[in-house]
Amino acid sequence: MSPRSRNAAFQAPQPPPAAPISENPAVCLESMFLHIWTTSMRDLPFVNAALSVEAVGFRRWNSSKASVVDPPLLAASTSDVGCALGDWVGAVITPWFINLFVLPGGGNLWSDRRSGERCQINFPIGPLEFIADYSPSAVIPSYQYCPLFAPPSQIASQAAARAAAMAALDAMFRTLGEASGPALNSVSTTTVPTDPLRRAFFRRVVRR
Template identity: 75%
Template structure:
């Protein structure tokens, strides 16, 4: 087998370096996905019409906010000097998904990656897998997401969706799970399965 035949049939181009987002991106994310909802998604059969577009709990964070006794976590939207250089972390609810998001904010979580490329990013709970996306014409061109519910057909209301997204963020910044007590936050290639299972168990119990 030649080296050429072992290559993937398609590989997305490497995006340009992402510009750090200075202001809380929640309103821009809501506008971006509301446009998608009204123009191309609202008639599809798998959407949950009980849900609406909402960005939840966005705040800056990077690995320097973590310590062995637990994370130093700013409140959503916090802009104090201690946290103003971190990348943006939060959740987005739409009628077709509920996902965790990381957006570039000048911190040490973000790395520029091709669309579809997966990476492990370690939070206090442990490593979670995020998927990169890049659309140069979008309101926010570059982001990375971790799917929670896609589609969110089992979510009965916007209140329940908001509670699930908030529980996911709370779990994400909880202490490191016992399965990997030596893990440190940041980008990693470690296998995330035990911690990911514990992560979703915590959400299910909320």
């Protein structure tokens, strides 16, 4: 195989540097994905009509250690969830996915990347793989996401989806040993299927 044949047929252009978001992005994310839902996703066969668009659990966060991605992220300044500065971390629920999200907020998690490019971001549980997306015309043009359920066909209700998303967020801000216990097991099995959540979430933890 020649070196030329190993090159990707298409590579998305490098986006411009993302502006830090100063306010909680939950409302803007809900507006953006609600528009997608009503204009292009509603009639697709794989959507879960029991779910609606909702952004949950968004907070600022900085990694407490250097990232393993190449190129490396900036050195950490703080790791407090409630710190005034930091990138935005949360989850978005839609009828076609439940994903973890990272958005630029002036912290050390974010790095500008092409659409479709993958990177690892450090959390207390360990490095997790996120996928970059960029759409210049969108309300929030740049974000990175880690799929939890896509599609979320096994989720029975919005309450169950919210519980699953919050359990995953709780787990990622704990160490691996802590998260494998109370972070997920505290969620009632009558509310959300914890075993699929555990598999979907922890298979994205890079082995240390």
